[in-house]
Amino acid sequence: MDEKIISRVDLMKICKDVIDKGNTLLTPGAADYYVVKDISDIILDTSALPSKISHKSYVFPRTEPVLYYKRSKNDVQLIDINIDSKKIVILGAKPCDANSINIMKHLFNWDHSDEFFNKRANNFMVIGLMCSHFDEYCFCTSVRSSPVSEKGSDLFLIPVDINNYALKIITEKGKEFISPYSGYLKPGDEKNSKLITENVRQPEAAFDSSEVYEWLGENFESPKWEGVGNLCLSCAQCAFVCSVCHCFDITDEDYSYTEGRRMKNWDGCQFGNFTLHASGHNPRDIQSKRYRQRVNHKFRYYVDRFGEILCTGCGRCSRGCPVSIDIKEIVSNCNDNQKEFLK
Ligand code: SF4
Ligand code: SF4
Structure with a gap:
């Protein structure tokens, strides 16, 4: 260098x-x-x-077209985006x-x-x-x-x-x-x-991410998720301000009977309808399951899949949370539980 x-x-x-x-x-x-x-x-x-x-x-724009389409009686024409x-x-x-x-x-x-x-x-x-x-x-x-x-x-x-x-x-x-x-x-x-x-002042490490990883693997059904679930408003502010949250969905918007566009829009796993199936079944039907997903995705699933933590520690989600849910505190709590768990 x-x-x-x-x-x-x-x-x-x-x-x-x-x-x-x-x-x-x-x-x-x-x-x-x-x-x-x-x-x-x-x-x-x-x-x-x-x-x-x-x-x-x-x-990764909040919303963007990924293609345009034109329909005729026997055909659909797809038009690429520049x-x-x-x-x-x-x-x-x-x-x-x-x-x-x-x-x-x-x-x-x-x-x-x-x-x-x-x-x-x-x-x-x-x-x-x-x-x-x-x-x-x-x-x-x-x-x-x-x-x-x-x-x-x-x-x-x-x-x-x-x-x-x-x-x-x-x-x-x-x-x-x-x-x-x-x-x-x-x-x-x-x-x-x-x-x-x-000589730069650095924040003291609040938790050990590998201990958190272990705790999450052992405590999927922990009653701890209920507490945060009862508080969380499902607003997904945390996902929208985050620099690494990347959920999106795809929707078709018809301008008329013959033309429209396919859109890619930000979504958030804290929204109640994020995992709502067409059948009406929702595997994450209550907020505690959705918050558990947020923490597991960041500190366990992403690590399993890609070897990286899906969080940079910026604290934006906590600073902006309307009900003062602090992800650092939640995750530190998992770490403290892990220490107890190991005793
Ligand atoms: S910003 Fe706070 S209240 Fe809103 S979904 Fe995230 S944790 Fe819940
Ligand atoms: S602290 Fe982590 S989860 Fe929260 S906004 Fe920053 S990167 Fe995203």
Whole structure:
């Protein structure tokens, strides 16, 4: 891995060039990731909390057509969609967000390769930024990450003083992106940036994810799910703000008797009708079963299938929950039960 020094002024020149070339430059704000139109809007604050909503919709839109159709008496004509292939540079992604596309890639390339997701994911360039602040909802260090994790970033920034960043070149994609701007780069000092990252305050690990994994496998019918099930409103806010929740459904929308479009829309496993069968039977008919599914999917099933935890520890779902359900607390509780269970 190569490390350089870049001044904030020169970094902004690169950002301007990205915009001038017609690419999309995204950066996190307090509420959402936003498209930068003017570089004076860029903040790059290591002490900001994760935005309320993740950048997920730029790679996996809330709703999108996957094909159009035309029906005639004896035929159905299918019309392909042109997938938007614009390059998206995401500047200042927090480490908990930077790896989310990689985590979702497993699902979107499992039994079917989703060209919509893949085309956008391949066009993403992630410039991660070290994080220096956490609140009571953050738990990246419990899910195999940290405020200085470079996982998922193509380039990674560490502020070394008020005007300069250490710029780590992590991937080939990052190297390719930065090479036209090599005139802005000065030799780096790895010892200095290491010292900075080693001294960053990190959230204390709240649970051991492998103990949680074990507990979930042994306690599918635990009465503990009832407590959270009674509280949860089934609003699925938690799924919609999450950077790695990826449930969707497919619906056909007819414009007329002869024309329509097939839509892919976000869905959420906390909705009561998510698993409702056409027969009227619903295997997850009460909220406790749906919340149990959420935790099992993230901390057990996804690990079984892809070797990854389906959670980055960003804490968004808990910060925004209207009834203050805190996933960190729920999962830590599973861990405490596991410890008791092992006694
Ligand atoms: S945001 Fe809270 S209340 Fe809404 S579905 Fe999620 S856990 Fe339940
Ligand atoms: S489940 Fe919650 S804490 Fe985990 S990645 Fe999703 S929003 Fe963040």
